[in-house]
Amino acid sequence: MEDFKFLFKVVLVGNAGVGKTCLVRRFTQGLFPPGQGATIGVDFMIKTVEVDNEKVKLQIWDTAGQERFRSITQSYYRSAHALILVYDISCQPTFDCLPDWLREIEEYASSKVLRVLVGNKIDREDREIPTVVGEDFAARHNMYFLETSAKEAENVERLFMKIAEDLMQQARSKDLPRYDSNTTNISGRTSAVSDNSCCSKLA
Amino acid sequence: MFSGCCGCCSALRPRYKRLVDNIFPVIPQDGLVKSNMEKLTFYSLSSPEKLDRIGEYLFQKAARDIYRKRYGFVIIAMEAMDQLLVACHAQTLNLFVESFLKMVQKLLESTEPQLQILATQSFVRFANIEEDTPSYHRRYDFFVSKFSAMCHSNEHGEVRDKIRVAGIRGLQAVVRKTVSDDLVENIWEPVHMDKIVPSLLFNMQESGFHMKETGNIEEAPEDQVDPPMLAETCMRELVGRASFGHIRAVLRPVLRHFDLHKLWVPNQFAIHVFRIIMFSIQAQYSYTVVESLMAHLDENSKSSPTIRTSIADVLSKIIAIAAGESVGPSVLEIINSLLSHLRDSVRNGLSQTDEKQYQEALINALGEFANHLPDYQKIEIMMFIMSKIPFPLVDNNTPADNLLQSILLKSLLKVGTKYQTIHLNTTFPVSFLEPLLRMSLAPDPDMRLLVQKILHTLIDRHNNLEKLSKPTVNVHELELTMEKSSRPDLIFINKHGPVIYDALYTSLQMDTNGVENIEAIYTTLALLCVELASNETIIDLLQLVLGIQNLALTNNDLSNAQKFNLHAVVASLLTLIPIVLNIKPLADYAAKIGKARKHEAPHLLPDLLVHYPANSESANKLPHLLVDQMAICEFVKAGGLDPTRLAQTSPYGAGGPGAVAGNHRHSWVESGARGSIMELPGGQDVDSVSSSPGVQRIIIKEKPPRTSEWHCEVNRHQSWDALFKFPVPRTSSDRSITSRILRRTNNKLPEEELTFESMKKVLTEPPEARKEAEAERREQLSHTFRTATFSELLHRTQPKHDILQNKLNEIFKSLSTTEANRSPIDREKKSNIPVYEQNFPEL
Ligand SMILES: Nc1nc2c(ncn2[C@@H]2O[C@H](COP(=O)(O)OP(=O)(O)O)[C@@H](O)[C@H]2O)c(=O)[nH]1
C-alpha cells in the first residue's frame, strides 16, 4: 500500500479566512467543513493521487494566516516543493496583501519552489477582484494561476492535480529541490528526485 | 498485494508471515493474541535476519488496515511492533527500525487522533532505546513538522489537549534521540528549532497562571498531564541540553515568538519563560541570554518605549541570575551595553514619560545586576560608569547631555546603594573619587545632589544616613551608631580628606544651591565625621566648620537664606563633632551657642528654610552668636588636644569663592622654608615621588604655601584646583582618558605646574609679585572653567609632552648656569637631573 513513487510537500499560505483549510479539506476529505475554527499554527493532511499511473503522495501543510504564527509557519516554507498562495476574490484586502506574502516566500522558501496563486470563493456573488487582475498579478510574478471554490468543489481537484503533475515533471527532469538529502540546508540546486526508495527514508 | 485471508494457501506462505498473521484476532476488540505474539517474538530472536521482513510485513498490513479504516487491527500491529522493538537486540534492529518508523509515520499521517496518539507513544518508546549504530541517513524532518503541528491542535473537546500532549511528547523524544549526536540529525538547525520552540511556547502560554484575569480556566483532571506543564518540562530539557553554540538557536525563536505574539506587554509570561531559561541553561552560558535580550533591545530601538521598558524589565528580572556566573569582561560588556541603551534612550526621546520608564527599567536592571556581583566588581562598575559620564560645563551641555549625566549618576547611585563599604580606601580609589568630586561641582544643582547621595551611601557604614539626613543640634537624640576609626580609615582621610573637604566647601559656595543641596552636603560632612573623625583629624574638620562660617559671613553671591542655611550647618557640625569625639568642653560650647541662637536668632539654626522671616538679622551683626576661633582653640585644648594648627590661618581663608581653588598652586616651590616638616602622604604618592628623586628633593625642601601646618600635610597637587586641570572623561571616550588622568594624577606632575614660565617665575620672582600673579591666574582659570566649552578645556589641558620636555631641559640648563649663585639645595637639584629624566621617560 505504501507504494507511492513520489512525495511532494505542499504548503498553503495567505491571509486568514481566505479558505485555505477548506481547500485542503475539500481535496483530502471531499467535504466543505461547516464552521471550523481558524487554523492554529500549522495543520497537516495527506493525500495520495495518481499521475500517469504513478502514485504521488502529497503532504499538505495548511498554515495559519495570522501574523502571530508567522514564525512557525515560515519554518514550513523551507522544505516546500510547492506553495499555494490563496486570496479571497470577494475581499480586496486579501489580494492587497499578496506582495507581503511574496516577500515572505522570497525570504523563506526555496527559490525553486513551485508557486501557485489561487483566487478562492468564486461561488460568491460579491466578487471584488476580477479574474484578469489575478491572472495579471500571477503572470507578473511568475506564478501559476487558478480560481477555485472550495464550497462548490470547483477547480480544487484540478489545482492539486496540476501541482502534482508539474512537480512530477520537474522531478523527472530532476529539477526539483531535494529536501531529504543528507544535508539539511536547502540549496535549491538541482538534485536527484525523490522516488519511493528515497521517500521511504522518512523524508 | 497479499490477500492474507486465504486460508487454503496460508500453509504455503513463509513462516514469518504466518506467525505475523496469527497474532491478529478475528475481531479486533479481542486484542493481540498473546500466545502467538510470544511465538513471533521467539522466532524473531532466534532468526534475527528475518526481523526486517517481519517489520515490513507488519507495516504493509497496517497500511492496508488504515486505508480500510480498520483501526483496531492497526493498533494491534503497532503494539506488536513495539514489543518486537523492545524484545530484540540492538544489533539486529537496524532495518526493523526503518519499518517501525514508516509505521509510526503512517499512523501520524492519519486524521484519526487515536492513531496519532498511539504513534507518538511508539515513537517515544523508540526514542528511549539505544541503537547500536546510529543511522546517519535517517531524518526526523517529518516528525518535527508533524509533532509541532500537533502541538497546535485545534480539535474539539478533550482530544485537543491529548493531541497537543502527544505532540509535545513527540518533540521531546526527537530531541532526546538526536541531541547527543549532531551527525544523526542536527536538531539545533533553525529549520527544527523554529518549529520546536514556538510549539512549546505556544503551549506554555496557554497555561492559566500568567493570565489569571481570565479566571475561567477549567481545572484539568488530576491524572492528566496538561500541555503547559509538559511543554515547560520539555523546554527546560531543551535549554539544559543546549551547548554554547546552540543557545542562540533556541533564543532566537523565543524572542521572535514574543514579538509576534505580542508577549512583551504585559510581560509576566516573558519573565516566566526567561526565568525558566535562566534556571535550566548551563550556568556558564547564562550570560548569553542576557546578551541576546540586550541585542533584542537593540533590534527594538524603534519599537514603542512600552515594549522596550518591558524587555528591559524582563532583563532586570533575570540579570541577577546571570550575575553570579559572569566574569571579567562579560560583566563590563553587560554594563556597557546597558549604559549605551541608556544613552540611546536619552538621545532619542528626552521627556516622554514612557521613555523615562524605560530608562528606569534599564537602571533597575543595572542595579539588579550589580547587586549580585561581588563588591570588588561593584567598584569596578562604579568606576566604569563614572568614566562614561560627560563632564558638566556651563552653557555647553545639551539637554541630552544633562539628562545623560543625571541618568548615569542615578545608575551610579543605584549600584552604590548595593555596595557595602568596609574600607573607604577600597571604595574610593583616586580614579573614582576624583571624578566624583569633580562632578559634585556640576552647574546643575540636581546633579550635585545626586553626587552627594552617592557619597552618602558609600560613606555610611553604620546606617546613620537617615539620622543625619538633615542638620540638627539635637545630636543626642539621634542615637548614632559609632565605631572607632580603623587605621586604614585614618590613612584614607589623611590622604583624601583635604580634597574632599575642599570639594564640599566649594560646593557650598554655589549660589544655585537649594536647601536640599546644603542639607546633602551637611550629611556628607556629618557622615565623614561619624565614620572617620579622630583626634588626629578633628582640627581639619573644625577648620572647615570655621571656613563655612566665614563663607557665610563674607560671600557676596549667596542669598541671605543660603547664608542662614550655612550658619545652621555650622551649628550642627559644631555640635556633632565634639559628641563624636567626646570632647566635653567643646560640646558645652556648641550647646551654649545653640542655646543663644535659639533665643536670639533661630534662623541660624536648623531647620533649613527656603524663605526666612524678613526681619531675620544678618549674622554679621550678631558676632556674639558666631563660632569663635579662639574659643574653639581653647576648648580643644581643654579637651586635651593640640590646637596649634587651628590657631593658624585657615585654608578656607576670607578670600571668598575661588580663594580655595588654587591656594596651593605652585607654592611648593617657594623658597626658604620649613618644608622639612612636611610629610608626604602615603601610598602611590610616595611611590611616584620616590621614583623621581630629583622632584622629591624639590618638594621636601620647599616652603609650604602658608604658615599653616595643615597645608604641609596636604598633598597639594591633589587639591581641588589640581583636579579640574585634567582632561575629563566624556561620554564617548574610552577608558584610556580615565587612565591617563589616573596616571597623571599619580605622577603629580600636571603639565601646568611644569611649564617653563611657571618654573622660571618661581625661581626668579620675589614671592609677593608672584602671589599677585597667581591670584590673577586663579581668577582667570576660574573664569575659564566656568565659561570655556568642554573641547576648549580639553584642548587646554592636553598634555604637551614634547614641549614640556624641552622646557624642562631649558630650566635645568638655566639652573646649571647659575649654579654658583644658588644655595646648596639648588645644586642638589641639578645633580639629580639625569635621574629625574631617567625616571620620567614619559615626559
Ligand atoms: N463562499 C465560500 N466560502 C468559503 C469558501 N472557502 C472557504 N469559505 C469560508 O471562508 C471562511 C474561512 O475559511 P477557512 O478555510 O477557515 O480559511 P483559512 O483561514 O484560509 O483556512 C469559512 O467561513 C469558510 O466557510 C468558498 O470557496 N466559498
Ligand SMILES: [Mg+2]
Ligand atoms: Mg485555516
